Amino acid sequence: MRGPVVVVGDTLLDRDVEGVVNRLCPDSPVPVLDETSAVDRPGGAGLAAVFAAAQGADVVLVTALADDAGGARLSALLAAAGVRVYPLSLSGSTPEKIRLRARGRVLLRHDRGGASGEPGQPSDEVLRVLATASAVLVSDYGRGVARQPALRAALAATRAPVVWDPHPRGPAAVPGVHLATPNESEVRELVPALPGASRLATASRGAQGLRRRWRAGAVAVTLGGDGALLCHAGSTPLVVPTPGSAEGDTCGAGDRFAAAASLALAQGALVSEAVQAAVAEASAYVAGGGVATALPPEQPIPRVLRAGSHSRPASVHGVAGPGGERVGVAAVATLLAEVRGAGGTVVATGGCFDLLHAGHLATLQAARQLGDCLIVCVNSDASVAGLKGPDRPVMAEGDRARLLAALSCVDAVLVFDEPTPEAVLSWLRPDVWVKGGDYATGGPDAVGLPEAEVLRRWGGNTVVVPYLDGRSTTDLIARSAGGQATGADGRPQQPVGVAAPASTTRERTR
Secondary structure, three states, rough: EEEEEEEEEEEEEEEEEEEEEEOOOOOOEEEEEEEEEEEEEEHHHHHHHHHHHHHOOOEEEEEEEEOOOHHHHHHHHHHOOOOOEEEEEEOOOOOOEEEEEEEOOEEEEEEEOOOOOOOOOOOOOHHHHOOOOEEEEEOOOOOOOOOOOOHHHHHHHHOOOOOOOOOOOOOOOOOOOEEEEEHHHHHHHHHHOOOOOHHHHHHHHHHHHHHHHHHOEEEEEEEEHHHHEEEEEOOOOOOEEEOOOOOOOOOOHHHHHHHHHHHHHOOOOOOOHHHHHHHHHHHHHOOOOOHHOOOOOOEEEOOOHHHOOOOOOEEEOOOOOOHHHOOOHHHHHHHHHHHHOOOOOEEEEEEEEOOHHHHHHHHHHHHHHOOOOEEEEEEEEEHHHHHHHOOOOOHHHHHHHHHHOOOOOOOOOEOOOOOOHHHHHHOOOOOEEEEEEOOOOOOOOOOOOHHHHHHHHHOOEEEEEOOOEEEOHHHHHHHHHHOEEOOOOEEOOOOOOOOOOOOOOOOOOO
């Protein structure tokens, strides 16, 4: 494949709540579900992207993320699955689909998130990645991403094979797609069936009608456990049966089908070959237990994170106590809404901030001057230990977050678990990302900011600000332990305030 597989569409937050039913509710004749566990996963286009990434493909997801806890959670889940997110802004709330289950069967589905929000404009980087894709899958869930005019123009112009998984509430496929993949019920809704027509005749008539209406190369109607029916330029459809009968949870089977077909086309398969591969993949998926077993294991959400009507993401923490009103996803979401609503500039920076010192303060003060708010992304205790070693951090994440939130130059603080802030940045979408230190200073040993590529996905900018010589958390820890810190060249560091030799390597403030 010459480029990434790009998935375009609406991403939802899906949650499976598992429990046991032993009694009826005393005030109405309905079962009472005693919750035992809950697992989150990306849904919609996000699920299709995760399926493709699980097959080893380089996957880019172009989707809209809201400034709320659900959007933050989705960013973390997608990053953990190896999906590169190119986010668009999304007004409103993250759509959520919650399945209440007992003994593996769904009792009730609870949807929330309200009406569809309006997705924002794609950046130049989004349009570039669509132009260089090896295949594109449009996973439309009827919430607006597939209607975005600039995206539709880019989809119509790409030379990559395009697979369009439609939704009855969504727009028509762009002209010229290689393959559209509606299911039976979607076909009947889009092309009314003739009275008395057989199942195959209805599917064939609907597929041919959609192929002509959308000027698509082919339309494959998925038939559940009976495989798929493929209509192309010829007059005779191709029926692709399933390898064997299978019963089970079909949630996500359509996404698995579309993802498999897209990967096959990216590797040069014919459309008929891609549909056969997709039928085999979707059948094996259902037979193997569906979404509960197909995705990488996800740790159940701790009960404290599930409390309340709106859970916050497990990888982005809130902190109670003094300064807590400025720490956590709720505080950040409120701030983002205020600043963006007023047309302001969002600035963010990040680091461990273990033992807050003057070098940190200088960076934070300089960063705050670059926009209308400053959000600080702080590595959690687990993240710091992974980066710095088992003896770090010196200060717990709650204390570090409170100290930062108490600074007048800091407007809000997030604590994240991942080794890099990529997932948090995909949700925040700051206009400016700031680092202090010797990054990109023009010297022969200067290095670029690793977050620069992430910021380009939505048109953000990365900058560095000056730092103070001789300020380093590692040095402070060494001095407090009675030792003498050394520089990168192994030479002893001078005490703070004492001029260092000109050859001494400068240290970053993080």
